[in-house]
Amino acid sequence: xxxxxxxxxxxxxxxxxxxxxxxxxxxxxxxxxxxxxxxxxxxxxxxxxxxxxxxxxxxxxxxxxxxxxxxxxxxxxxxxxxxxxxxxxxxxxxxxxxxxxxxxxxxxxxxxxxxxxxxxxxxxxxxxxxxxxxxxxxxxxxxxxxxxxxxxxxxxxxxxxxxxxxxxxxxxxxxxxxxxxxxxxxxxxxxxxxxxxxxxxxxxxxxxxxxxxxxxxxxxxxxxxxxxxxxxxxxxxxxxxxxxxxxxxxxxxxxxxxxxxxxxxxxxxxxxxxxxxxxxxxxxxxxxxxxxxxxxxxxxxxxxxxxxxxxxxxxxxxxxxxxxxxxxxxxxxxxxxxxxxxxxxxxxxxxxxxxxxxxxxxxxxxxxxxxxxxxxxxxxxxxxxxxxxxxx
Ligand code: CA
Numbered sequence: 217x218x219x220x221x222x223x224x225x226x227x228x229x230x231x232x233x234x235x236x237x238x239x240x241x242x243x244x245x246x247x248x249x250x251x252x253x254x255x256x257x258x259x260x261x262x263x264x265x266x267x268x269x270x271x272x273x274x275x276x277x278x279x280x281x282x283x284x285x286x287x288x289x290x291x292x293x294x295x296x297x298x299x300x301x302x303x304x305x306x307x308x309x310x311x312x313x314x315x316x317x318x319x320x321x322x323x324x325x326x327x328x329x330x331x332x333x334x335x336x337x338x339x340x341x342x343x344x345x346x347x348x349x350x351x352x353x354x355x356x357x358x359x360x361x362x363x364x365x366x367x368x369x370x371x372x373x374x375x376x377x378x379x380x381x382x383x384x385x386x387x388x389x390x391x392x393x394x395x396x397x398x399x400x401x402x403x404x405x406x407x408x409x410x411x412x413x414x415x416x417x418x419x420x421x422x423x424x425x426x427x428x429x430x431x432x433x434x435x436x437x438x439x440x441x442x443x444x445x446x447x448x449x450x451x452x453x454x455x456x457x458x459x460x461x462x463x464x465x466x467x468x469x470x471x472x473x474x475x476x477x478x479x480x481x482x483x484x485x486x487x488x489x490x491x492x493x494x495x496x497x498x499x500x501x502x503x504x505x506x507x508x509x510x511x512x513x514x515x516x517x518x519x520x521x522x523x524x525x526x527x528x529x530x531x532x533x534x535x536x537x538x539x540x541x542x543x544x545x546x547x548x549x550x551x552x553x554x555x556x557x558x559x560x561x562x563x564x565x566x567x568x569x570x571x572x573x574x575x576x577x578x579x580x581x582x583x584x585x586x587x588x589x590x591x592x593x594x595x596x597x598x599x600x601x602x603x604x605x606x607x608x
Contacts, residue, residue, distance in 0.1 A: 218251075219297040226252040227310070230294045232595045233287065234460035235272055235425070238313040245270040245316050250460050250598070251294055254307040261293065261306055262286055272319040272461060276405035276424050277534040283405065283424060287465055315459035317368040318427070319403060322535035324366055324455065325525060326399075326431060326447075327358040329516040331475070333544035336555040341439065353479065356516040356524045358541070361431075362452040366537060369428075369458050369600040375577065375607040376453040378437035390607035391434035391450075393560070394575040397542040398497050398509050398551035398583045401429040402518050403461055404536035414526040416487040419519035420464060422532065428458040428497075428583050428600040429539045435554055435574070457537070460598040470494045470587035472512050484527050485520050492517050495587045495597065497543060497551065502579055504566040509543040509551040511585075577606040 218230035228234065228250045238255045239245040247267040248255040258267040266275045266282070275282070293299045328334055331348070334357075338347035351357060377390045405424035408414050414422055431451065438450025471491040480486075495511035516524075521538055542551040548564075550556045553574055557563055560573035575581070582601040589595035 218294050219300050220252050220294060222252040227596055227598065228252060229589065229593065229595055231589050231593070232462055232466045232597065233290050233294070234462045234466070234598060235275070236318045236460045237270055237272065237316040238308070239316065240308060240313055247272055247275060248308070248313075249290060250310065253310050255310055255313050256290075256303065257306040257308060261303070262289065270316065273535050276319060276403065277407070279406045280421050283463060284465065287463060315368060315370075317366070317457065318459055318461050320535045321363040321366045321537050322404070322533040323537070324361040324363040325358050325536070325538040326361045326451070326541060327356050327516065327521050327539060328541040329356050329514045329521065330541055330544050330551070331515045332513065332546065333542040333551065333555065336544060336550070340554065340559050353477070354482070355485070356521045358521070358525070358538070359446045361455065363537070365452055366455045366457055369456055369602065371454070371456060371602065372605045373432050373454045373456070373602045374605045376434050376437065376449065377607050378434065378441070378449050380436035380440050386440070391437055392574070393435035393554075394604060395433045395435050395553045396499070396551070396575070396581050396583075397429075397431035397433055398499050399429040399431055399539040399541060399543060400493070400495060400511055401427040401457055401537050401539040402521070403427060404532045404538075405534060407533050408526055408531050410531040411529045412526070412531070413484070413529065414522050414532065416485065416490075416519040416523045419522055423464060423518065423522065425461045425463040426467065426493075426597070427461050427537070428585055428598060430456040430581065430583055430600050430602060431539060431542070432456065432602070433552070454602070455539075456600050456602045458598045458600040462597050466595070467493055467495075467587055469589055474517050475513065475515055477515065481520075484523055487517065487519055490517050490519070493587065495585050497583055497585045499551065500582045500584070501564070501572065502566050502568070506564050507549045507551070507556055508545075509549050510545045511540070511543050513545050514540055514543065575604050577604050579604050
């Protein structure tokens with residue numbers, strides 16, 4: 217398939233071709249594509265106008281025809297050996313680059329689209345009520361998050377402090393229940409106009425690709441503050457995103473039918489051929505894989521989430537990020553430690569013999585993902601990682 221000498225352990229194959237922002241010592245950041253264990257510098261190969269920027273936003277704003285044309289050209293460059301002399305000088309060893317946040321995040325929305333996750337949280341926090349909120353099957357529930365604290369993978373996550381319950385009292389202090397949320401994040405390229413809607417069928421005209429997201433959450437702060445307006449400080453201190461944005465086109469072989477929706481959804485959420493993504497996550501806690509959440513289990517599709525976000529006429533902008541919400545399958549394949557350890561009552565044992573209920577200072581969590589590629593292959597979609605630093 218490719219003339220590049222790729223190894224089985226390389227982080228990316230020659231099909232995924234995810235986009236990111238890289239810099240090498242002394243040079244300003246610009247856009248590159250990951251292939252094998254290299255970063256392909258796009259500025260000399262595909263033009264400074266779109267790619268000589270410290271952000272993907274100009275390319276994201278260029279729209280679907282440009283995204284498709286650039287990807288087609290890149291696939292040609294890495295597969296046809298006649299292009300070897302042209303391409304080779306612009307391959308930078310991945311070990312030599314520094315990766316930045318790949319795009320300027322405009323707005324950040326966080327959904328709640330995994331039925332298993334929503335039911336688990338309902339059982340844990342509202343045991344006397346139905347596990348699913350009343351509206352859950354009618355619309356993709358979500359909230360507007362904090363775009364300014366979306367950080368690139370590898371950024372330290374400082375343990376937040378806040379008000380939390382302590383028995384009958386309320387005290388202020390560092391969170392004692394710091395958690396993760398393994399999610400898929402969708403990146404908007406083409407904006408929409410205020411007052412217009414993005415129908416489910418227009419999803420691919422607006423959304424460029426996907427990142428892996430860890431939406432760090434302080435459960436004790438969240439539990440005290442969230443009624444009635446939802447999460448605030450328990451979620452807004454850090455949301456980590458992978459440095460590589462996988463284009464939707466690379467996920468063509470990963471499309472799967474979503475679960476059966478019952479009752480039938482409103483007309484604006486109906487899609488003739490709805491599809492979700494067969495992406496398999498793995499969550500590693502200090503190097504021990506503790507769960508493998510399946511994205512294909514999401515009840516709501518990314519197209520439905522976008523249609524819902526705009527059905528009231530709210531516009532989307534280039535760089536908008538909306539995340540799926542915690543992806544959870546059957547325990548232990550949960551995207552949060554809240555569910556994995558059942559609110560801390562069933563701790564997990566890591567490879568070093570230590571046990572954990574929630575995150576301790578110094579802990580590192582890495583979320584990776586794979587998906588079906590062409591010809592029965594399995595492609596890697598990168599990773600998002602972060603280490604917990606103590607409260608100052
Ligand atoms: Ca979340």
